[in-house]
Amino acid sequence: MHPAPGSDSASTAKYRSIAADLAQKILDGQLSAGEKLPAHRVLAHTLGVTPATVSRAYTHLEQQGLATARVGDGTYVRVRSSSLDDAEPEPLAAPIDLAHNVAIPTDEVNALAQVFAELGQDPARMAQLLAYQSEAGAPQHRQTGAAWLRRFGTSGAWSRVMVTHGAQHGLAGVLRTMARPGDTLLTESLSYPGLLALARSMRLQVIGLEMDAEGLLPDALDKAAQTYQAKLLYCSPTLHNPTGRSMSMARREALAAVVRRRGLWLMEDVVHAAVLQQPPPAVSTLVPEQSFLLASLSKVMAPGLRVGYLEAAPEWLDKVAASIRTDCWMVAPLMPEIASRWIDSGAAERLIGLQRQHIGARLALAHQCLAGLDYHWSADHPHLWFPLPEPWHASQFASALRRAGVLVRTAEQFAAGRSRAPHAIRISLNTASSAEQLGLGLRTLVRVLHSDPQADMAP
Structure with missing residues (x-):
């Protein structure tokens, strides 16, 4: 695979031209999901650019959701979509975040104010x-x-x-x-x-x-x-x-x-x-x-x-x-x-105790929303490990969820070295701004899960 280097004008950086050419090949089906892209130095030699330029192009593909870098192994095609515009993440007015891992707010502000009051004396x-x-x-x-x-x-x-x-x-x-x-x-x-x-x-x-x-x-x-x-x-x-x-x-x-x-x-x-x-x-x-x-x-x-x-x-x-x-x-x-x-x-133990209470309530809500589905959970832990049923692929499912206004992490983002990532996602229960938002996010996830993946791929 030898993509053309593209325009070298002042308005179009070399790395963007390379990324656009690779993206089009992915979207046209010339590069299939899971295919390994050329090594940085190999492609750089072919195109007559520096390895750093290829690295920036591959990073741009990752940001578009089209490629995944694997430490020590290289960069792989991640998803296939119908057009280059579709590859760009769509702006979300208020996405429901089930992706990031952030402690649930409890009473830490008052605990901090107490410390500052003590230090002030x-x-x-x-x-x-x-x-x-x-x-x-x-x-x-x-x-x-x-x-x-x-x-x-x-x-x-x-x-x-x-x-x-x-x-x-x-x-x-x-x-x-x-x-x-x-x-x-x-x-x-x-x-x-x-x-x-x-x-x-x-x-x-x-x-x-x-x-x-x-x-x-x-x-x-x-x-x-x-x-x-x-x-x-x-x-x-x-x-x-x-x-x-x-x-x-x-x-x-x-x-x-x-x-x-x-x-x-x-x-x-x-x-x-x-x-x-x-x-x-x-x-x-x-x-x-x-x-x-x-x-x-x-x-x-x-x-x-x-x-x-x-x-x-x-x-x-x-x-x-x-x-x-x-x-x-x-x-x-x-x-x-x-x-x-x-x-x-003892404030730390109190705050962690409050954290456990909130996690318990959110776990109960998750069990209710995801009833009948197969997933792994642990008491006091704010994450669910959710293997996806066929024919869903993790990156495809995450893209469909993102378009529906919900963010999750795929197993690909945790894959080490040459390890093949399973088709699974991690659902974080602790970042949604409220129980209502969490419930809406989980119900949306179930709705997307029960939709037709092929329809999601249609132009």
Whole structure:
């Protein structure tokens, strides 16, 4: 496949011309859904442009909903539509968001006002918060973080804990410390998009591993560790994103045994597990000297509270802290102060309890709206994993929903490496502005599901 480079006039950038030519081939059926597009350097050589220009063209196709980039594997045709104009997402006056993962507003504004009132009476403390801090965080904040992590079965030693601007920040620090371009990173076949984006930016080879009803399979991990000589593993054993699955204790022990035997470095994500009143022990507690435990408060309290905690062996924390120093010098101490006061006063537990109540009510509504349909859910978890019945394809269904005014995430957006994404979607119950909006969104989803996919494809 050799698309023409198109116009090189000042009004039409090269990458747009390339993207338009590829888009037309997709829409005309010359490129079919699932077909792999040429590698960046190959197409760049053919067209006489730079790889960066091809990269921008492929990104433009992704933004149009016509292609999907797979970390370590390339870019694939995603959907087929009837015209180029149809490929552009239609503007929605007020789409119902069942795609994003944002904590439900509860009483966090009043809790924040209380902290500010307390700080307003303590000028000396405010002065301390405006001074430079250690890269790993202030000792008081680290101690509170260690207390918070005990809910996941950790030892609670604050010398093993550092403060981060959320779990994504901590994950970036760990990867910059442990990985080099070309290294292999093992993860579930469906994994956190933030991890996949980080891996892409660092030019890591991502290998997606087989899963079952509990999550990652230890035998698949063992085989991949040997085959690829890999040393890095990222996984979410509790309330896995996007499927919501959780591992039994026996599975956690089997996974830890492989980590120990193969000398792997485990990056364990417990961000979603924080919503549970009694989360199961983290796998990291079974292999503490080979693990990085990543936690955050934003998904269970407020998205703007960018506070996370990273637990690891002290010698590795020092190295991660050095990476953070080069990145942002230090974690700004005001938000960890807010988090610490919420945790120490019990406000954090109260806010998470309110979160669980709202999630429970929304789950009940979802069960009512989706009665008779097959989907996976977990108590206290605001996501549903929804396999699509034939003949629907995930990208096609998501496009039909978008035109109907509802947004969801497809499995493609979580697919790791060469893993083939199932035809499934993740439904988030926590972002809709109200129960009424959520109900309308779910009923619309059911209506679209029962419509004719072929009619949806008709011009």
